[in-house]
Amino acid sequence: MARLTMREAISQALWEEMERDPDVFILGEEVGVWGGTYAVTKGFYDHFGAERVRDTPISEAAIVGAAIGAALTGLRPVAELMTINFAFVAMDHIVNEAAKLHYMFGGQMVLPLVIRTTSGGGRQLAATHSQTPDAIFAHFPGLKVVAPGTPADAKGLLKASIRSNDPVLFIEHATLYQTRGEVPEGDYIVPIGKSAIQRAGRDVTIITYSKMLEISMKAADQLAREGIETEIVDLRTLRPLDMEPVFDSIKKTNRAVIVEEGWKSYGVGAEVSARIYEQIFDYIDAPIRRVAQKEVPLPYNRTLEQMALPQVEDVIAAVKEVM
Amino acid sequence: MEKLEYLDLYQQMVVIRRLEEVAAELYQKGKIGGFLHLYIGQEAVSTGLISARRPEDRVITAYRDHGVAINCGISANEVMAELLGKVTGCSRGKGGSMHLADVSKNFWGGHAIVGAHLPIAVGLALGDVYKDRKAVTICMFGDGATNIGFLHEALNLSKVWNLPVLWVCENNQYGMGTAVERASAVSEIRQKACGYGMKNEAINGMDVIEVRETALRILEEIRNGSGPQLLEIDTYRFRGHSMGDPERYRKAEEVHQWQENDPIGIYRRYLIGREVATEAELNEQDGLAEQIVQKAVEFAEASPEPSPEELYAHVYVEE
CATH class of the missing domain: 3.40.50.970 (Thiamin diphosphate (ThDP)-binding fold, Pyr/PP domains)
Known part of the structure; x- marks a missing residue:
C-alpha cells in the first residue's frame, strides 16, 4: 500500500x-x-x-x-x-x-x-x-x-x-x-452508509467523522497514557447513517462522546445522541457529551477562531466527564 | 402538412381545453388536491411548439404542465390519474399536477420552483452534446421566471458552451398576479437574450400555426449549430393563476378581450377558411375530445390508490 x-x-x-x-x-x-x-x-x-x-x-x-x-x-x-x-x-x-x-x-x-x-x-x-x-x-x-x-x-x-x-x-x-x-491501490471501494471502528478501546466510545476524527485520535492517544482506552467510531456517511457499529461499541463501553466540527444545535451530535437514547438507553451509564463548535460565526482572528473550534483538550475533558 | 396532422393539432388543443375544464370541476369537488394551474388560453403555445420537435428533442417545463404533457404524448388517462393521485398516474401519484413527466417520451417534467429547471435544461443539452446526439432541448418557462437568477446563470452557461437549447418564454402577461411591466425591467422579454448575445424573437402565441412554423425553423437552426436561442411566445391565461386566485389584478374586460382571441377559435376559423376541415368535422373532433377526457376521468377514478409500500419506494435507487 x-x-x-x-x-x-x-x-x-x-x-x-x-x-x-x-x-x-x-x-x-x-x-x-x-x-x-x-x-x-x-x-x-x-x-x-x-x-x-x-x-x-x-x-x-x-x-x-x-x-x-x-x-x-x-x-x-x-x-x-x-x-x-x-x-x-x-x-x-x-x-x-x-x-x-x-x-x-x-x-x-x-x-x-x-x-x-x-x-x-x-x-x-x-x-x-x-x-x-x-x-x-x-x-x-x-x-x-x-x-x-x-x-x-x-x-x-x-x-x-x-x-x-x-x-x-x-x-x-x-x-x-x-x-x-x-x-490501497487499484479498485478500492468503501461502501456508502457504513460506519467504521477506527480505533478499538473498552472504556468509552467517541463517535465522530471527517476532520474531528484526527482530533479525536489525538485525544485518544493522550487518554491512553492516562489509562483510558477509547473506541472511535467514524461515521464516514452522514446519510444514510449507520448506527450499528455505534450501538455495538456503546454496549461494550456504556459511555459516549460525540465530536463534530459544526455547531451543536440541531447537529450531527444531536441526531446521533437521540438515536442512542431512543434505541439503547439501558446501555448508557452516563449522560452523553457533545463536543462541537461554539455557537458563533467563526471569527477571522486566529486565537478567537481556534477558541471556537473543537480542540483535543475539549475532547479529553468531555471523555473525563462521562467516565 | 397533411389534413390528419392539422386535425391532430386541433385534437390536442381541444383535449387540453376539455381536460382542464374537467380538472377544475374535480378540484372544486375536492378530488384533486394541492395546487391546480390551468393551461386554458395557452393551448396553441405548447401544441404548436411540441408539434415541431423530433422524438429525440427533450422537453422540460414549469408547473403549468398539463398541456405540455398531453402534447408530449402522455395519455389523458395518465395525466388525470396523476391529478387524482393514483398509482397509474405518470408520476405514480407522487408528483401531482405540477410534476408530470414521462422520460420515455422525452418529457422531463413539470418543475415547480420558478426558474429552477432552466439550469437542468443546460445539463440535458450538455448530455446530448457529450454523446454526439443531434437533439435540441426545449425549455419552457413563464414570464415570471425571467426575473430570477437561475435564468441568468442558465442562459449565460448555455451560450458559453454553445448548447442546443431553445429557451421558450411563455409570456402570459402575469407572474401570479403581478403584471410583466410591474416585475420586469423590460416588458419585451426577448430583449433579455441580447445580454447573452443570443438570437431571439417574439411571436403571437394564440396562433398555433405561427408557433409551429416558427419553432420548426428555429429548431432546425439550433440543430445545425446556431447555439441557443430565445423565443418569446405571447399568450394569455384565461383562468386565474391557480384555482385559489381572486383575480383582483386584472379587469374582466381585459380577460374578455383576450378570450375573443381564443386560440382554438382562431384555429377553427383557419381550418374552415382554408377548407382543411369542415365545421362538422371539427365538431366531431370536439366530441372525440370529450370522450377521451371522460374516459380519462373514469380511468383515474377506477385506478387504485398507491399501496403503503409506495411511501418508501424511490427515495433512493440503491438502499
Missing part, C-alpha cells in the same frame, strides 16, 4: 474512475486550466481534455443544475463546488431538485451525480468561508452525504459515490488535504 495524502487519494479515485468510465466527467469553477482550487484535478485537463474537465463560470446554481440535467441523460457528472459555503447558492438545486426528482416523478428519473465540496474552518477565512454545515445537507431524504476522515476512505468512498446511481454530496475537509495515510 502506498502512503498518500488525502488530496492524492481523492485525485487518484477521480482519475481512475474517469479512465474506467467515459461517462464520468468533471465540471466546476477552476477545475480545468487552473487544476482545481485545491489542486485535486491537477493534470486532468491536459489528460482528459476540455470536454471532460469543464471549467464553468462562477455560477453554482448552474453548476449543480447542469450536473443534474447531465445525470438525467445517463452521464456521471462530478460537480465541484469550491466550498460548501457556496453550496447555499445552489441550495435549491441540491435539496429541491437533486434530492427530489427520483421520488417525485415516481422513480423514472435517475441521477448518478456527485457533488464534491470542501467543508470546515481553521484557515482564518472568517465567517462566510469557514462553516461546517454538513448536518443541514444530511437532513434531506433523497440525498446521500459522505464525509471521509482518512485518505483510504476518501478514495474508496469517492469511487463508490461515482458509481452510485443516487445523488451524493461528497464533503472533503479543507484542512485534511495534506493528511497522509495508507491507501
Whole structure:
C-alpha cells in the first residue's frame, strides 16, 4: 500500500474512475486550466481534455443544475463546488431538485451525480468561508452525504459515490488535504452508509467523522497514557447513517462522546445522541457529551477562531466527564 | 402538412381545453388536491411548439404542465390519474399536477420552483452534446421566471458552451398576479437574450400555426449549430393563476378581450377558411375530445390508490 495524502487519494479515485468510465466527467469553477482550487484535478485537463474537465463560470446554481440535467441523460457528472459555503447558492438545486426528482416523478428519473465540496474552518477565512454545515445537507431524504476522515476512505468512498446511481454530496475537509495515510491501490471501494471502528478501546466510545476524527485520535492517544482506552467510531456517511457499529461499541463501553466540527444545535451530535437514547438507553451509564463548535460565526482572528473550534483538550475533558 | 396532422393539432388543443375544464370541476369537488394551474388560453403555445420537435428533442417545463404533457404524448388517462393521485398516474401519484413527466417520451417534467429547471435544461443539452446526439432541448418557462437568477446563470452557461437549447418564454402577461411591466425591467422579454448575445424573437402565441412554423425553423437552426436561442411566445391565461386566485389584478374586460382571441377559435376559423376541415368535422373532433377526457376521468377514478409500500419506494435507487 502506498502512503498518500488525502488530496492524492481523492485525485487518484477521480482519475481512475474517469479512465474506467467515459461517462464520468468533471465540471466546476477552476477545475480545468487552473487544476482545481485545491489542486485535486491537477493534470486532468491536459489528460482528459476540455470536454471532460469543464471549467464553468462562477455560477453554482448552474453548476449543480447542469450536473443534474447531465445525470438525467445517463452521464456521471462530478460537480465541484469550491466550498460548501457556496453550496447555499445552489441550495435549491441540491435539496429541491437533486434530492427530489427520483421520488417525485415516481422513480423514472435517475441521477448518478456527485457533488464534491470542501467543508470546515481553521484557515482564518472568517465567517462566510469557514462553516461546517454538513448536518443541514444530511437532513434531506433523497440525498446521500459522505464525509471521509482518512485518505483510504476518501478514495474508496469517492469511487463508490461515482458509481452510485443516487445523488451524493461528497464533503472533503479543507484542512485534511495534506493528511497522509495508507491507501490501497487499484479498485478500492468503501461502501456508502457504513460506519467504521477506527480505533478499538473498552472504556468509552467517541463517535465522530471527517476532520474531528484526527482530533479525536489525538485525544485518544493522550487518554491512553492516562489509562483510558477509547473506541472511535467514524461515521464516514452522514446519510444514510449507520448506527450499528455505534450501538455495538456503546454496549461494550456504556459511555459516549460525540465530536463534530459544526455547531451543536440541531447537529450531527444531536441526531446521533437521540438515536442512542431512543434505541439503547439501558446501555448508557452516563449522560452523553457533545463536543462541537461554539455557537458563533467563526471569527477571522486566529486565537478567537481556534477558541471556537473543537480542540483535543475539549475532547479529553468531555471523555473525563462521562467516565 | 397533411389534413390528419392539422386535425391532430386541433385534437390536442381541444383535449387540453376539455381536460382542464374537467380538472377544475374535480378540484372544486375536492378530488384533486394541492395546487391546480390551468393551461386554458395557452393551448396553441405548447401544441404548436411540441408539434415541431423530433422524438429525440427533450422537453422540460414549469408547473403549468398539463398541456405540455398531453402534447408530449402522455395519455389523458395518465395525466388525470396523476391529478387524482393514483398509482397509474405518470408520476405514480407522487408528483401531482405540477410534476408530470414521462422520460420515455422525452418529457422531463413539470418543475415547480420558478426558474429552477432552466439550469437542468443546460445539463440535458450538455448530455446530448457529450454523446454526439443531434437533439435540441426545449425549455419552457413563464414570464415570471425571467426575473430570477437561475435564468441568468442558465442562459449565460448555455451560450458559453454553445448548447442546443431553445429557451421558450411563455409570456402570459402575469407572474401570479403581478403584471410583466410591474416585475420586469423590460416588458419585451426577448430583449433579455441580447445580454447573452443570443438570437431571439417574439411571436403571437394564440396562433398555433405561427408557433409551429416558427419553432420548426428555429429548431432546425439550433440543430445545425446556431447555439441557443430565445423565443418569446405571447399568450394569455384565461383562468386565474391557480384555482385559489381572486383575480383582483386584472379587469374582466381585459380577460374578455383576450378570450375573443381564443386560440382554438382562431384555429377553427383557419381550418374552415382554408377548407382543411369542415365545421362538422371539427365538431366531431370536439366530441372525440370529450370522450377521451371522460374516459380519462373514469380511468383515474377506477385506478387504485398507491399501496403503503409506495411511501418508501424511490427515495433512493440503491438502499
